[in-house]
Amino acid sequence: MSRPRVGVAVLTMGDRMPELLALLDSVAKQDEPAVRVVVVGNGTALPGLPQSVTGVELEENLGVSGGRNVAWHRLREFGDVDVLVDLDDDGLLIEADVFRRIADLYEADARLGIVSFRIADETGATQRRHVPRLRAGDPMRRGLVTTFLGGGHALSMPMLEETGGWPDAFFFTHEETDLAWRAIDRGWDVLYEPQLVLQHPRTSPARHAVYYRMTARNRVWLAKRHLPAPLAPLYLGVWAGLTVARTRSLAGLRAWFGGFAEGVRTSGGPRRPMRWRTVWRLTRLGRPPVI
Structure with missing residues:
Protein backbone atom coordinates (compact mmCIF):
# COMPACT_ATOMS: atom_id res chain seq x y z
CA MET A 1 0.00 0.00 0.00
CA SER A 204 -7.20 4.95 38.90
CA PRO A 205 -10.28 4.36 36.72
CA ALA A 206 -12.39 4.43 39.89
CA ARG A 207 -11.77 8.20 40.09
CA HIS A 208 -14.83 8.55 37.85
CA ALA A 209 -18.06 8.54 39.87
CA VAL A 210 -19.86 6.34 37.33
CA TYR A 211 -17.04 3.81 37.00
CA TYR A 212 -18.57 0.87 38.90
CA ARG A 213 -22.02 1.16 37.34
CA MET A 214 -20.84 1.58 33.77
CA THR A 215 -18.17 -1.11 34.10
CA ALA A 216 -20.82 -3.66 35.09
CA ARG A 217 -23.48 -2.49 32.64
CA ASN A 218 -21.08 -2.48 29.71
CA ARG A 219 -19.65 -5.86 30.69
CA VAL A 220 -23.14 -7.33 30.37
CA TRP A 221 -23.64 -5.53 27.06
CA LEU A 222 -20.37 -6.99 25.73
CA ALA A 223 -21.59 -10.50 26.51
CA LYS A 224 -25.06 -9.91 25.09
CA ARG A 225 -23.72 -8.32 21.89
CA HIS A 226 -20.80 -10.59 21.04
CA LEU A 227 -20.52 -13.89 22.89
CA PRO A 228 -21.99 -17.19 21.71
CA ALA A 229 -24.88 -18.09 24.01
CA PRO A 230 -23.07 -20.84 26.00
CA LEU A 231 -20.20 -18.48 26.90
CA ALA A 232 -22.16 -15.41 28.06
CA PRO A 233 -23.23 -16.70 31.51
CA LEU A 234 -19.76 -18.14 32.15
CA TYR A 235 -18.09 -14.84 31.23
CA LEU A 236 -20.44 -12.81 33.44
CA GLY A 237 -20.20 -15.29 36.32
CA VAL A 238 -16.40 -15.13 36.30
CA TRP A 239 -16.44 -11.33 36.32
CA ALA A 240 -19.03 -11.15 39.10
CA GLY A 241 -16.84 -13.41 41.23
CA LEU A 242 -13.71 -11.39 40.51
CA THR A 243 -15.48 -8.14 41.32
CA VAL A 244 -16.71 -9.41 44.70
CA ALA A 245 -13.21 -10.67 45.52
CA ARG A 246 -11.41 -7.49 44.47
CA THR A 247 -13.71 -4.62 45.46
CA ARG A 248 -13.22 -3.20 48.94
CA SER A 249 -15.93 -0.55 48.69
CA LEU A 250 -19.49 -1.52 49.66
CA ALA A 251 -20.81 1.51 47.79
CA GLY A 252 -18.80 0.41 44.78
CA LEU A 253 -20.23 -3.10 44.95
CA ARG A 254 -23.78 -1.77 45.18
CA ALA A 255 -23.16 0.43 42.15
CA TRP A 256 -21.60 -2.49 40.27
CA PHE A 257 -24.53 -4.83 40.84
CA GLY A 258 -26.94 -2.01 39.99
CA GLY A 259 -25.11 -1.57 36.70
CA PHE A 260 -25.15 -5.32 36.12
CA ALA A 261 -28.94 -5.35 36.50
CA GLU A 262 -29.20 -2.36 34.17
CA GLY A 263 -27.18 -4.23 31.56
CA VAL A 264 -29.49 -7.24 31.78
CA ARG A 265 -32.60 -5.04 31.40
CA THR A 266 -31.35 -2.81 28.59
CA SER A 267 -29.72 -3.12 25.18
CA GLY A 268 -26.26 -1.85 24.29
CA GLY A 269 -26.84 -2.42 20.60
CA PRO A 270 -27.65 -5.25 18.18
CA ARG A 271 -26.51 -8.78 18.92
CA ARG A 272 -23.98 -10.21 16.46
CA PRO A 273 -22.23 -13.11 18.20
CA MET A 274 -18.64 -13.79 17.18
CA ARG A 275 -17.78 -16.96 15.32
CA TRP A 276 -16.41 -19.94 17.24
CA ARG A 277 -13.16 -19.65 15.29
CA THR A 278 -12.86 -16.14 16.74
CA VAL A 279 -13.31 -17.61 20.22
CA TRP A 280 -10.47 -20.00 19.42
CA ARG A 281 -8.31 -17.17 18.07
CA LEU A 282 -8.85 -15.11 21.23
CA THR A 283 -7.94 -18.18 23.29
CA ARG A 284 -4.73 -18.75 21.31
CA LEU A 285 -3.85 -15.08 21.83
CA GLY A 286 -3.97 -15.70 25.58
CA ARG A 287 -7.37 -14.37 26.57
CA PRO A 288 -10.34 -16.70 26.04
CA PRO A 289 -13.57 -14.66 26.14
CA VAL A 290 -14.61 -15.95 29.54
CA ILE A 291 -12.35 -13.57 31.50
Missing part, protein backbone atom coordinates in the same frame (compact mmCIF):
# COMPACT_ATOMS: atom_id res chain seq x y z
CA SER A 2 1.07 3.64 -0.37
CA ARG A 3 2.43 5.48 2.65
CA PRO A 4 -0.43 5.66 5.21
CA ARG A 5 -1.49 9.15 6.23
CA VAL A 6 -2.03 9.71 9.95
CA GLY A 7 -4.79 11.84 11.47
CA VAL A 8 -5.13 12.64 15.18
CA ALA A 9 -8.24 12.87 17.34
CA VAL A 10 -8.40 14.20 20.91
CA LEU A 11 -11.45 14.43 23.16
CA THR A 12 -11.65 17.03 25.90
CA MET A 13 -14.16 18.28 28.45
CA GLY A 14 -12.34 21.61 28.63
CA ASP A 15 -10.93 21.08 32.13
CA ARG A 16 -7.36 20.23 31.10
CA MET A 17 -6.45 23.05 28.74
CA PRO A 18 -2.75 23.37 29.75
CA GLU A 19 -2.31 19.60 29.33
CA LEU A 20 -4.23 19.63 26.04
CA LEU A 21 -2.07 22.40 24.60
CA ALA A 22 1.09 20.57 25.69
CA LEU A 23 -0.17 17.42 23.96
CA LEU A 24 -0.95 19.33 20.76
CA ASP A 25 2.53 20.82 20.88
CA SER A 26 4.01 17.31 21.09
CA VAL A 27 1.82 16.29 18.13
CA ALA A 28 3.11 19.27 16.12
CA LYS A 29 6.74 18.26 16.82
CA GLN A 30 6.45 14.81 15.22
CA ASP A 31 9.07 14.20 12.54
CA GLU A 32 6.38 12.81 10.21
CA PRO A 33 3.48 15.24 10.66
CA ALA A 34 -0.16 14.29 11.00
CA VAL A 35 -2.18 15.39 7.97
CA ARG A 36 -5.12 16.37 10.22
CA VAL A 37 -5.67 17.05 13.91
CA VAL A 38 -9.21 17.20 15.31
CA VAL A 39 -10.14 18.16 18.87
CA VAL A 40 -13.68 17.40 20.01
CA GLY A 41 -15.08 19.48 22.86
CA ASN A 42 -17.37 16.99 24.60
CA GLY A 43 -20.02 19.38 25.84
CA THR A 44 -17.61 22.31 26.02
CA ALA A 45 -16.27 25.27 24.04
CA LEU A 46 -12.74 25.12 22.65
CA PRO A 47 -11.01 28.48 23.06
CA GLY A 48 -7.43 29.08 22.02
CA LEU A 49 -6.66 26.05 19.85
CA PRO A 50 -3.71 26.26 17.42
CA GLN A 51 -4.68 27.39 13.93
CA SER A 52 -3.76 24.06 12.38
CA VAL A 53 -6.22 22.17 14.61
CA THR A 54 -9.86 21.57 13.67
CA GLY A 55 -12.18 22.07 16.63
CA VAL A 56 -15.60 20.41 16.94
CA GLU A 57 -17.78 21.68 19.80
CA LEU A 58 -20.60 19.42 21.00
CA GLU A 59 -23.52 20.77 22.96
CA GLU A 60 -23.57 17.72 25.23
CA ASN A 61 -21.04 15.22 26.46
CA LEU A 62 -21.44 12.09 24.30
CA GLY A 63 -18.93 10.10 26.31
CA VAL A 64 -15.76 8.48 25.04
CA SER A 65 -17.53 6.32 22.45
CA GLY A 66 -19.81 9.01 21.07
CA GLY A 67 -17.11 11.67 21.05
CA ARG A 68 -14.64 9.42 19.26
CA ASN A 69 -17.22 8.57 16.64
CA VAL A 70 -17.70 12.30 16.01
CA ALA A 71 -13.93 12.70 15.59
CA TRP A 72 -13.76 9.69 13.25
CA HIS A 73 -16.60 11.03 11.09
CA ARG A 74 -14.96 14.46 10.89
CA LEU A 75 -11.63 12.98 9.81
CA ARG A 76 -13.43 10.76 7.30
CA GLU A 77 -15.01 13.85 5.75
CA PHE A 78 -11.56 15.24 4.91
CA GLY A 79 -10.85 12.11 2.83
CA ASP A 80 -7.09 12.15 3.35
CA VAL A 81 -6.60 10.07 6.53
CA ASP A 82 -5.73 6.35 6.47
CA VAL A 83 -4.89 5.81 10.16
CA LEU A 84 -6.63 7.54 13.06
CA VAL A 85 -4.62 8.09 16.26
CA ASP A 86 -6.65 8.72 19.44
CA LEU A 87 -4.84 10.42 22.33
CA ASP A 88 -6.02 11.32 25.84
CA ASP A 89 -6.08 15.08 26.40
CA ASP A 90 -3.78 14.80 29.46
CA GLY A 91 -1.26 12.58 27.68
CA LEU A 92 2.02 13.56 26.05
CA LEU A 93 4.07 12.17 23.17
CA ILE A 94 7.62 12.11 24.53
CA GLU A 95 9.27 10.91 21.31
CA ALA A 96 9.13 12.61 17.92
CA ASP A 97 8.95 9.45 15.82
CA VAL A 98 5.57 8.09 16.94
CA PHE A 99 3.61 8.81 13.76
CA ARG A 100 6.47 7.62 11.55
CA ARG A 101 6.56 4.30 13.43
CA ILE A 102 2.79 3.97 13.09
CA ALA A 103 2.91 4.62 9.35
CA ASP A 104 5.69 2.01 9.04
CA LEU A 105 3.55 -0.59 10.82
CA TYR A 106 0.46 -0.02 8.68
CA GLU A 107 2.49 0.20 5.49
CA ALA A 108 3.92 -3.26 6.22
CA ASP A 109 0.63 -5.01 7.12
CA ALA A 110 -2.63 -4.42 5.29
CA ARG A 111 -4.61 -6.42 7.92
CA LEU A 112 -3.34 -4.43 10.88
CA GLY A 113 -6.48 -2.99 12.42
CA ILE A 114 -5.46 -1.57 15.80
CA VAL A 115 -2.15 -0.63 17.43
CA SER A 116 -2.10 -0.10 21.18
CA PHE A 117 0.45 2.26 22.70
CA ARG A 118 2.18 1.67 26.02
CA ILE A 119 0.98 4.04 28.73
CA ALA A 120 3.73 5.20 31.08
CA ASP A 121 3.76 7.73 33.92
CA GLU A 122 6.32 10.49 34.41
CA THR A 123 8.83 7.99 35.84
CA GLY A 124 8.47 5.65 32.86
CA ALA A 125 6.50 3.04 34.83
CA THR A 126 3.52 1.24 33.31
CA GLN A 127 0.64 0.15 35.55
CA ARG A 128 -0.36 -3.49 35.33
CA ARG A 129 -3.87 -2.52 34.17
CA HIS A 130 -2.28 -0.75 31.19
CA VAL A 131 -0.85 -3.95 29.75
CA PRO A 132 -3.56 -5.41 27.48
CA ARG A 133 -3.04 -9.09 28.30
CA LEU A 134 -3.57 -11.41 31.27
CA ARG A 135 0.14 -12.01 31.81
CA ALA A 136 1.00 -8.39 32.43
CA GLY A 137 4.31 -8.74 34.25
CA ASP A 138 6.40 -7.49 31.33
CA PRO A 139 5.00 -4.27 29.82
CA MET A 140 7.76 -4.32 27.18
CA ARG A 141 6.60 -7.59 25.56
CA ARG A 142 5.30 -6.81 22.10
CA GLY A 143 2.70 -8.90 20.31
CA LEU A 144 -0.83 -9.54 19.13
CA VAL A 145 -3.50 -9.03 21.81
CA THR A 146 -7.28 -9.13 22.20
CA THR A 147 -7.95 -5.56 23.38
CA PHE A 148 -6.17 -2.22 23.51
CA LEU A 149 -5.65 0.92 25.58
CA GLY A 150 -8.05 3.82 25.19
CA GLY A 151 -5.50 6.47 26.16
CA GLY A 152 -3.30 6.02 23.10
CA HIS A 153 -3.88 3.87 20.03
CA ALA A 154 -4.05 3.85 16.24
CA LEU A 155 -6.99 2.61 14.17
CA SER A 156 -7.15 1.65 10.51
CA MET A 157 -9.81 3.74 8.78
CA PRO A 158 -10.87 0.75 6.60
CA MET A 159 -11.21 -1.31 9.79
CA LEU A 160 -13.45 1.35 11.33
CA GLU A 161 -15.61 1.37 8.20
CA GLU A 162 -15.94 -2.42 8.25
CA THR A 163 -16.72 -2.70 11.97
CA GLY A 164 -18.93 0.38 12.26
CA GLY A 165 -16.77 2.32 14.70
CA TRP A 166 -17.25 2.78 18.43
CA PRO A 167 -20.34 1.54 20.35
CA ASP A 168 -22.12 4.84 21.07
CA ALA A 169 -24.27 3.49 23.89
CA PHE A 170 -21.28 2.42 26.01
CA PHE A 171 -20.34 6.06 26.80
CA PHE A 172 -17.33 5.01 28.93
CA THR A 173 -15.57 1.66 29.80
CA HIS A 174 -15.12 -1.50 27.72
CA GLU A 175 -15.65 0.32 24.42
CA GLU A 176 -12.12 -0.75 23.40
CA THR A 177 -12.86 -4.45 23.93
CA ASP A 178 -16.13 -4.13 22.03
CA LEU A 179 -14.32 -2.66 19.03
CA ALA A 180 -11.38 -5.10 19.29
CA TRP A 181 -13.65 -8.17 19.34
CA ARG A 182 -15.50 -6.95 16.25
CA ALA A 183 -12.22 -6.24 14.46
CA ILE A 184 -10.73 -9.65 15.30
CA ASP A 185 -13.96 -11.37 14.26
CA ARG A 186 -13.52 -9.78 10.83
CA GLY A 187 -9.91 -10.89 10.48
CA TRP A 188 -8.07 -7.75 11.62
CA ASP A 189 -5.05 -7.87 13.95
CA VAL A 190 -4.65 -5.95 17.21
CA LEU A 191 -1.00 -5.23 18.08
CA TYR A 192 0.46 -4.04 21.38
CA GLU A 193 3.59 -2.02 20.53
CA PRO A 194 5.40 -0.89 23.72
CA GLN A 195 7.85 1.26 21.76
CA LEU A 196 4.97 3.66 21.09
CA VAL A 197 4.63 5.54 24.37
CA LEU A 198 2.02 7.97 25.64
CA GLN A 199 3.12 9.60 28.88
CA HIS A 200 0.12 9.87 31.17
CA PRO A 201 -0.34 10.75 34.86
CA ARG A 202 -0.76 7.72 37.14
CA THR A 203 -4.49 7.38 37.82
